[in-house]
Amino acid sequence: MSGLDEIIHQSTRLRIMAALQVMKKDEWIEFMHLKALIGASDGNLGAHLETLSKAGYIESSKQIVGKKPLTRIRPTPAGRAAYAGHVAALRALLGM
Structure with a gap:
């Protein structure tokens, strides 16, 4: 177990x-x-x-796009791995 991130x-x-984990590898979310x-609020999410x-x-x-900004986000492979490790550490901590 690598521990909590x-x-x-x-x-x-x-x-x-968690929301990003359900996305396909090359998929983006607005x-x-x-x-x-x-x-979340704009500022909180941005931070x-x-x-x-x-x-x-x-x-x-x-x-x-037009006159409006469009920001899209996706997890990196490192982010997916870090999330999986964090979830594994939580499960180990909880005895699951």
Whole structure:
């Protein structure tokens, strides 16, 4: 067991990573959709995405569509592995 991942362990980041795990390998999710899924504000979600990005757990793509910004997010292979390790550590801690 590698232990709990302190970056993922924070509740909002855990919800973000859990939401991203159901996505296919090359699939992206739009910022607004992710925001609605996890119930976060723009600023809160943006700050947590920045932390996950700095850790190498997610990548993002920013574009302007019409006159509106479009930000898309997806997990990296390192992020998927870190999430799986965190979940395994939680299960071991809980005796599951």
